[in-house]
Amino acid sequence: MRFVKGHGTENDFVILPDPDGVLDLTPYAVARLCDRRAGIGADGVLRVVRTKAAGPGVESDADAEWFMDYRNADGSLAEMCGNGLRVFARYLVDAGLAAPGEWDVATRAGLRRVTLGASGDVTVEMGPARLLGPGEASLAGTVFQGERVSVGNPHLACRVDAPVTALDLSRAPGFDPAVFPDGVNVEFFRFVGERHVEMRVYERGSGETRSCGTGTVAVAATAAAAAGTIGGAETSDWTVDVPGGRVSVALDGQAARLTGPAVLVAEGEAWPGWL
Numbered sequence: 106m107r108f109v110k111g112h113g114t115e116n117d118f119v120i121l122p123d124p125d126g127v128l129d130l131t132p133y134a135v136a137r138l139c140d141r142r143a144g145i146g147a148d149g150v151l152r153v154v155r156t157k158a159a160g161p162g163v164e165s166d167a168d169a170e171w172f173m174d175y176r177n178a179d180g181s182l183a184e185m186c187g188n189g190l191r192v193f194a195r196y197l198v199d200a201g202l203a204a205p206g207e208w209d210v211a212t213r214a215g216l217r218r219v220t221l222g223a224s225g226d227v228t229v230e231m232g233p234a235r236l237l238g239p240g241e242a243s244l245a246g247t248v249f250q251g252e253r254v255s256v257g258n259p260h261l262a263c264r265v266d267a268p269v270t271a272l273d274l275s276r277a278p279g280f281d282p283a284v285f286p287d288g289v290n291v292e293f294f295r296f297v298g299e300r301h302v303e304m305r306v307y308e309r310g311s312g313e314t315r316s317c318g319t320g321t322v323a324v325a326a327t328a329a330a331a332a333g334t335i336g337g338a339e340t341s342d343w344t345v346d347v348p349g350g351r352v353s354v355a356l357d358g359q360a361a362r363l364t365g366p367a368v369l370v371a372e373g374e375a376w377p378g379w380l
């Protein structure tokens with residue numbers, strides 16, 4: 106099994122080229138690949154498959170040649186992955202499977218437009234960030250109030266006043282499964298300047314990661330609402346600092362564009378029989 110390793114602001118992925126959809130990618134295989142001691146190590150897997158070969162549940166006539174089949178490190182499926190999509194697009198261009206420019210990628214959350222050159226940052230149209238009202242999560246006995254946000258996948262963006270480095274994210278935040286029946290990605294963010302926030306995230310299915318693209322959009326939308334710059338015609342550009350680097354989020358009403366790096370670091374072959 107051939108693989109490529111890449112990351113977007115240190116949210117890292119094992120990329121599995123599978124253009125014709127022949128791989129039997131079980132949750133067990135994903136978890137083994139993502140294992141940082143016994144496997145290759147990653148926050149998730151990006152299977153690169155032609156939309157028409159992607160199988161049940163994916164519209165084969167979708168107006169996109171490629172489907173991003175994203176899996177969390179524990180093997181679970183997720184609807185969307187913003188950092189993963191930048192890395193996915195960079196892989197397609199570097200591998201000669203797509204030309205630099207603008208085109209759509211199919212995801213479980215629908216089509217997402219990517220824009221990229223032959224090198225450099227990648228921009229992704231993230232679709233709407235829907236603010237769904239208040240919610241809460243607990244961390245080491247402390248309850249944090251936040252905003253529930255859908256960016257295709259579920260988020261809870263909690264504003265804090267202290268530096269986010271002070272938080273203990275070694276354990277999963279607690280939440281009410283009746284409020285989040287499909288689980289939730291929990292972000293903690295703090296304003297550090299005008300339209301500038303820092304955040305940390307505990308991802309559903311992957312644990313604490315060094316960045317989460319959909320999470321940065323959830324945070325920017327929540328921060329913009331707190332600052333009174335969302336919901337109207339007004340646009341706002343946000344800088345989001347994460348442990349793995351920095352991304353920008355441009356908001357226009359509910360629409361969001363995420364821009365940031367996408368880096369491919371290695372390619373290889375899984376040892377025959379290992380999985």
Ligand SMILES: N[C@@H](CCC[C@H](N)C(=O)O)C(=O)O
Binds near residue numbers: 186259314
């Ligand atoms: N890291 C991703 C989000 C991956 C999916 C998430 N863990 C979920 O289960 O919804 C990103 O960059 O958006």
